[in-house]
Amino acid sequence: MQYQGVLRKMQTELADPIQYYLIFDSDFLNLNQVLNKELTISFLKYQCLNCGEDRPIFRQGFCRTCFYEIPTAGDWIMRPELSTAHLDKEDRDLEYEKKVQLQPHIVYLANSSNIKVGVTRKSQVPTRWIDQGAHEAIEIVEVPNRYLAGITEVALKEHIGDKTNWRKMLTNDVDDEDLVEYRNKLKKYIPEEAAVYYIESNTETHLEFPVLQYPKKVKSLNLDKTPTYTGVLKGIKGQYLIFEDSTVFNVRGSEGYVVSLEVK
Structure with missing residues (x-):
């Protein structure tokens, strides 16, 4: 399965455990259904959540100009x-x-x-x-x-x-x-x-989170430094994806990044 779009914070649904969704412009993915599967995340470009331009994200999914001008920031x-x-x-x-x-x-x-x-x-x-x-x-x-x-x-x-x-x-x-x-x-x-x-x-x-395996020590995935990452999804908590090798990915912290996501 292949998905592509700009990252926004995961949408959630109160359940036991909590249900998590990645929402893209023309598709969505229920992440609970891909636990224990291999995911490849590839960074393609930036897309400011306000102006839509390919500019480096400054904070909260916005480019620097928008962050200092728009009322939502x-x-x-x-x-x-x-x-x-x-x-x-x-x-x-x-x-x-x-x-x-x-x-x-x-x-x-x-x-x-x-x-x-x-x-x-x-x-x-x-x-x-x-x-x-x-x-x-x-x-x-x-x-x-x-x-x-x-x-x-x-x-x-x-x-x-x-x-x-x-x-x-x-x-x-x-x-x-x-x-x-x-x-x-x-x-x-x-x-x-x-x-x-x-x-x-x-x-x-x-609240009960969908986590199959908690890491003992975490290492954070930064798409600017590591544009492509592959790992087995073991859990979702907060706005983080947790992988088998103890890598964690902050989806909300990566808002405004356009990615391709492959599920195997």
Whole structure:
């Protein structure tokens, strides 16, 4: 089977285990169905996810020019506390910013390599947790805009981490934790503006990933340095493909790369 197209983050479906899909312009591949099969990935060219030009990808699937100009790459994406749409204040495109920022957001705890705090739109639960490779997660607050979620995250990360150790996540070097207990301990640190939105009574969400074999030590595939790679697919976790020889490939980190993909 041969596929070709520009890489975008894998689409997922909540199931046991989670189902993963690579979506191309005229085709798609359910990656769960090719576990234990040999895949060859070949880098062909770049294609910026905004302008479509063959320019080196800078960040988030965009060329440098687009990254610094388009509203979908504003600083508030990575730092939600910088959101200003609730003040009717524009960053790059107020209409777009209102559409994204002025909707319900969740501040959550997720355990992928360690317990971390994070922010996502309510509509992205549990997709965000899946993308981070979290095997358990729980909501802390549900607020009406991105700004409130952002200042809550900033306050809570003074007391708990906000980063994922991707190597630990991919080697499955993780422990089960009582996230309800952690959530309750953090309640007192929620900013006053967001305290009313605290979620008192909910339970952890548990996620099962389609991994047949976890590596003991990972080595990352970089298509700029290794344009063609062949390996046997042994698992999918977060936005990573895991291969038999302990190579891992970050699909989301390679957005905007046009590849051919051969399955044997």
